[in-house]
Amino acid sequence: MPxxxxxxxPSGVWPSPISAATVAAxxxxxxxxxxxxxxxxxxLAGRPAEGGRSTLLRRRGMETxxxxxxxxxxxxxVHEYGGxxxxxxxxxxxxxQDGDKRLYRKVGDAPAEPFTHVNRQRFADFAIxxxxxxxxxxxxxxxxxxxxxxxxxxxxxxVGFDGSETVLVLGNDFYSSPRLSPDGxxxxxxxxxxxxxxxxxxxxxxxxxxxxxxxxxxxxxxGGEDEAICQPEWAPDGSLYFVSDRSxxxxxxxxxxxxxxxxxxxxxxxxxxxxxxxxxxxxxTSASEITAxxxxxxVSKLARIxxxxxxxxxxxxPYGEIRELKAGPGFVAVLAGSPVLPLELARIxxATGARxxxxxxxDTAPDxxxxxxxxxxxxxxxxxxxxxxxxxxxxxxxxQAPPGTKPPAIVIGHGGPTGMTVNTLKLxxxxxxxxxxxxxxxxxxGSTGFGRAYxxxxxxxxxxxxxxxCVAGAxxxxxxxxxxxxxxxxxxxxxxxxxxxxxxxFHDVFKLGASYYGVSDLKGLDQDSxxxxxxxxxxxxxxxxxxxxxxxxxxxxHHTDKLACPMIFFQGLDDMVVPPSQSVAMVQALKQRGIxxxxxxxxxxxxxxxxxxxxxRTLEAELYFYQRMFGLHDxxxxxxxxxxxx
Numbered sequence: 001m002p003x004x005x006x007x008x009x010p011s012g013v014w015p016s017p018i019s020a021a022t023v024a025a026x027x028x029x030x031x032x033x034x035x036x037x038x039x040x041x042x043x044l045a046g047r048p049a050e051g052g053r054s055t056l057l058r059r060r061g062m063e064t065x066x067x068x069x070x071x072x073x074x075x076x077x078v079h080e081y082g083g084x085x086x087x088x089x090x091x092x093x094x095x096x097q098d099g100d101k102r103l104y105r106k107v108g109d110a111p112a113e114p115f116t117h118v119n120r121q122r123f124a125d126f127a128i129x130x131x132x133x134x135x136x137x138x139x140x141x142x143x144x145x146x147x148x149x150x151x152x153x154x155x156x157x158x159v160g161f162d163g164s165e166t167v168l169v170l171g172n173d174f175y176s177s178p179r180l181s182p183d184g185x186x187x188x189x190x191x192x193x194x195x196x197x198x199x200x201x202x203x204x205x206x207x208x209x210x211x212x213x214x215x216x217x218x219x220x221x222x223g224g225e226d227e228a229i230c231q232p233e234w235a236p237d238g239s240l241y242f243v244s245d246r247s248x249x250x251x252x253x254x255x256x257x258x259x260x261x262x263x264x265x266x267x268x269x270x271x272x273x274x275x276x277x278x279x280x281x282x283x284x285t286s287a288s289e290i291t292a293x294x295x296x297x298x299v300s301k302l303a304r305i306x307x308x309x310x311x312x313x314x315x316x317x318p319y320g321e322i323r324e325l326k327a328g329p330g331f332v333a334v335l336a337g338s339p340v341l342p343l344e345l346a347r348i349x350x351a352t353g354a355r356x357x358x359x360x361x362x363d364t365a366p367d368x369x370x371x372x373x374x375x376x377x378x379x380x381x382x383x384x385x386x387x388x389x390x391x392x393x394x395x396x397x398x399x400q401a402p403p404g405t406k407p408p409a410i411v412i413g414h415g416g417p418t419g420m421t422v423n424t425l426k427l428x429x430x431x432x433x434x435x436x437x438x439x440x441x442x443x444x445x446g447s448t449g450f451g452r453a454y455x456x457x458x459x460x461x462x463x464x465x466x467x468x469x470c471v472a473g474a475x476x477x478x479x480x481x482x483x484x485x486x487x488x489x490x491x492x493x494x495x496x497x498x499x500x501x502x503x504x505x506f507h508d509v510f511k512l513g514a515s516y517y518g519v520s521d522l523k524g525l526d527q528d529s530x531x532x533x534x535x536x537x538x539x540x541x542x543x544x545x546x547x548x549x550x551x552x553x554x555x556x557x558h559h560t561d562k563l564a565c566p567m568i569f570f571q572g573l574d575d576m577v578v579p580p581s582q583s584v585a586m587v588q589a590l591k592q593r594g595i596x597x598x599x600x601x602x603x604x605x606x607x608x609x610x611x612x613x614x615x616x617r618t619l620e621a622e623l624y625f626y627q628r629m630f631g632l633h634d635x636x637x638x639x640x641x642x643x644x645x646x
């Protein structure tokens with residue numbers, strides 16, 4: 001049969017096989033790699049269909065085994081963002097159970113048994129100290145009365161397998177990355193204090209461990225108020241390595257008696273902001289070689305580094321994002337993806353480059369004819385800046401837009417705000433492009449992956465630089481003929497929600513917006529924020545003495561008279577980072593002004609949505625909202641969300 005010509009269908013309503021259910025069911029969240037003896041590889045997999053729980057899997061040889069079946073949920077909530085929820089050493093596994101916040105130990109094939117009590121503690125970032133029958137970890141102790149709103153107390157703590165808890169280090173506001181030396185006689189860790197965040201300034205400490213298990217004479221070996229350290233690691237020979245941005249780039253260093261020694265200086269990022277515990281971007285594949293992933297212009301690369309000469313040898317991979325890396329003898333395990341590969345777990349032989357894919361986040365990817373391959377673009381923004389983004393053009397092999405028309409475009413401001421958008425295949429993006437929307441995913445000023453100077457562009461400028469870069473990106477698309485200037489949309493989550501609300505309130509480029517648990521009231525965010533971020537606005541916006549006036553200027557909730565664009569809001573009712581009151585206040589203001597607005601609140605969801613039915617509900621509601629506002633919705637179809645003020 002001859003090939004059928006694509007049907008002509010208006011952009012925004014193209015029929016697509018990538019449904020909201022496909023997005024919800026098709027991608028398994030993969031995270032938190034670890035290695036065990038004999039080349040065993042461990043990781044966490046999300047289970048959206050099981051209430052969004054995380055379960056621990058192990059690959060041994062050709063067999064994959066689930067170690068934490070229902071109802072177990074391996075998750076830490078320290079700093080609210082968690083991470084570092086388990087550790088492996090020999091045949092011993094330690095993990096944090098989300099429901100009761102207790103620590104569990106599993107030895108060999110025996111069932112997991114709790115060894116802490118139900119209490120006010122949370123734990124994360126474990127180093128198993130087998131010689132002393134304990135784990136060293138970060139402990140976050142919450143107040144007896146939650147209504148007091150007092151901040152928790154953070155320490156480095158040794159938790160014995162008998163349930164005993166001994167504080168090893170206290171006095172700093174935050175701790176992370178306790179790492180035992182190969183001989184078990186030294187401990188390295190990171191600490192930092194308010195008002196800094198860990199990507200602004202941290203300190204690397206080193207101490208000997210006494211016979212009684214206490215620490216002896218801690219010494220600061222690197223870091224400070226304006227130097228961000230991450231990922232301390234011990235080499236097989238007992239040398240201490242770490243990543244520092246003292247050069248303006250997160251590079252590798254070795255601790256020596258003469259101070260930090262730069263291993264492989266270059267204008268690239270070998271580290272990432274500490275939002276979650278336990279992330280790794282390098283490791284030792286032999287006594288003389290590091291294998292590392294690094295980021296250049298927002299794209300990840302893989303390389304081998306000689307620890308003595310610093311010589312870097314690039315490794316060929318199909319990936320544009322390498323999210324995590326764990327190194328074993330002669331191999332690395334990576335969580336990685338590319339524009340045509342969804343996130344996957346792969347084992348890579350560093351000598352040959354041979355790649356064995358162990359698991360994919362999407363078992364069966366959509367036909368390539370429905371996938372949009374992003375273009376990496378840079379474009380001019382305000383005050384002479386250059387902003388960076390990935391542009392996804394509409395793509396669907398079955399249809400085409402009417403001649404002479406331009407597609408609607410969705411501009412995405414990522415959360416973070418130090419985050420970084422990547423080009424790994426995401427069904428949530430393809431959901432839009434396969435329906436005829438273009439998508440511009442923006443790495444605005446403040447994003448990671450472009451050096452500290454770019455990351456610091458948001459200092460005192462949150463709600464300005466990020467917004468300007470998103471607005472400039474939308475204008476760039478329209479000027480280049482890549483988007484319909486009358487159908488420009490902006491959407492964002494968390495910090496990206498503030499970007500969305502500010503762009504719609506203070507600029508007139510966008511016609512619609514979607515906010516996922518976004519910030520509308522900066523002062524309210526300060527009042528309600530958890531400990532980890534309770535001083536972050538001092539860096540992002542203004543010191544406390546000046547804050548009230550600046551908050552009022554930049555908070556969209558105080559300027560709803562300037563907002564005339566329809567919006568849809570999505571909010572988890574269990575969100576402890578951006579409380580529901582933020583979204584509710586904005587929705588009420590828009591209702592009162594007569595602006596079309598929709599609001600979807602979700603029970604059992606926090607900061608970031610995990611449940612399959614939530615993902616389906618929100619995507620379908622958002623699509624309906626855009627189509628309804630642009631006059632594209634079929635009136636005979638049911639409405640998945642109520643829109644007020646139509």
